[in-house]
Amino acid sequence: MDKYNISRSNYFYAIGLSYKKADAHIRGRFSLNEDGKEKLLHQANENGIESLIVTSTCNRTEIYGFAQHPYQLIKLLCDNTEGTVEEFQRVAYIHKNQEAIAHMFRVGSGLDSQILGDFEIISQLKTSARISKKFSLLNHFTERLVNAVIQASKRIKTETDISSGATSVSFASVQYIFNTMEDVTNKNILLFGTGKIGRNTCENLVKHTKNEHITLINRTKDKAEKIAGKFNLLVKDYANLQEEISYADILIVATGAQRPTIDKHLLQLKKPLLILDLSIPKNVNENVKELEQVSLVHLDHLSQITDETLEKRREHIPLAESIIEEVKAEFNCWLETRKFVPTIKALKHKLSDFAAAELEIQRKKLNDFNETQAELISNNIIQKITNHFAHHLKEDGVSTDESLELIKKVFQLEELSKTNV
CATH class of the missing domain: 3.40.50.720 (NAD(P)-binding Rossmann-like Domain)
Known part of the structure; x- marks a missing residue:
């Protein structure tokens, strides 16, 4: 399974166009007003999209979302704007999984703005996420990612001078x-x-x-x-x-x-x-x-x-990028942990079945069987075993995919864990 393929069949994409390759006329054809955004979200729901955020400003129109193929998101954009697929292909960008995550960080942190350090887009991302949540189109992954981008944006504003001076x-x-x-x-x-x-x-x-x-x-x-x-x-x-x-x-x-x-x-x-x-x-x-x-x-x-203000701002790009990398690493650490949670849950469930079966045997064997004490000891042992596996999976240098496959094989967890992914 791909490291960032959260739903097995779906991948996380960022698709859109910006001032970098699309002129004002083309950006206008793909722009979305509030009604347009809502129609797009309605259509996304009807099409069974798991999670989706749409933003549209004077400089860019973007969709961040889960899909089996990026065309599903491109079609949503073209169906709700005047833009065509052919126009999109000429000027657009498509980022997948880790690249899509990195792109949202750069956009939300003002490093991809038409005027460096313009943080206007972060309020758009916040609003878009809130609207998507109303439409039940904001899953745990996307909400966590947006919050991480907001955190990076705040830190860059306070820890660097990339937005200093009146330039907009x-x-x-x-x-x-x-x-x-x-x-x-x-x-x-x-x-x-x-x-x-x-x-x-x-x-x-x-x-x-x-x-x-x-x-x-x-x-x-x-x-x-x-x-x-x-x-x-x-x-x-x-x-x-x-x-x-x-x-x-x-x-x-x-x-x-x-x-x-x-x-x-x-x-x-x-x-x-x-x-x-x-x-x-x-x-x-x-x-x-x-x-x-x-x-x-x-x-x-x-x-x-x-002007000179913009030149001074460029000096702060390396520090801003290091902040992004730090926050992004925390997000990816959470993502890596999230990846093995279903297997750990399945393991815990399997061990609980073992314990329940053994307790039933002892209950029949012993007249003075202390059920409360036995259950407490069993639960503590199960928790310690699952904690050990979890710590092992979190360690640097451990191949998470190989370890997960081994755990599933040894404890015959495949069917249990598959329903949780």
Whole structure:
């Protein structure tokens, strides 16, 4: 049996795509909103999937789960997004067992983020695990793995400076605006949508510019008003979008739409307009570039902006990796132990049968047979024997697979242990 094949017929996989090989357009085709994730989890249940976590951010969409073949997970992703299997094959990655475990550690610890040290994904993993649990799609292995990744992430945050300095996509957005626009304090800024990066960008603009001309428009006005109250923004009706764009010097688009919400026909411009599209999928049609007064910048471009802060962060990668290896080793030790637990249980059951049979014989033979005392002694001996076997299996240098096979053979445990794996 494969060391990490927890359910005999199933293997643990991480399948997905990220900014490394998939551009914003392709990532958009595979992106999943909350409804999409729930539909995928429903389908996973219907297909008899044992355990599954799905995450979808602006930089990546991933599924971690158990399957006989990765295509089962790929099909779930393609059935619930606009992406095709052919597109997936061109840009995706598939990791199995130990590689999948290592991948989740790197992603959750910010080492695989588009901007090094961005820990946004760890909250996504936590939320995704919680949702999977509601759908009964979080087995003991996956829950333990997620908790180990959270532990590694916390340690890296506290024990290294890999996330020091204000570097994130929202910070890069603000940096870009400052480098591109003069007198930002007096510019009219319009935020369309309530995406997290857009909100953070506006919060930073409020902090650093004291700008009192920032307006928020969202399809759901209640949500807009709630957010506007936090960041000191003005709120306008969705019906006024075209009019507000005509007043704007800077338009920040952060909607969760699956199709472009801004195109050149909506823009009636009398002055230059800088558009920052902070959405995945892209929410601004490329045709706006046909207008001379428009400058369009997308999230992917902003993510490439590097500075001294990022260079300093890279110095802390080795320490972060050593923390991951330490926590991962603890997880794998637990996994190795879990592997022989069914056999130890089966052995204990077999020894208990031996004891019960012998007690029955002695009970018939002896008139003054002390049953309570005999059972206590028997149980203690059984516990000591099974403890010895367990300690042996935990020792370094011991071939666990060979030892397990020998124990099963000697005590004829195959049938007993098979039902527990």
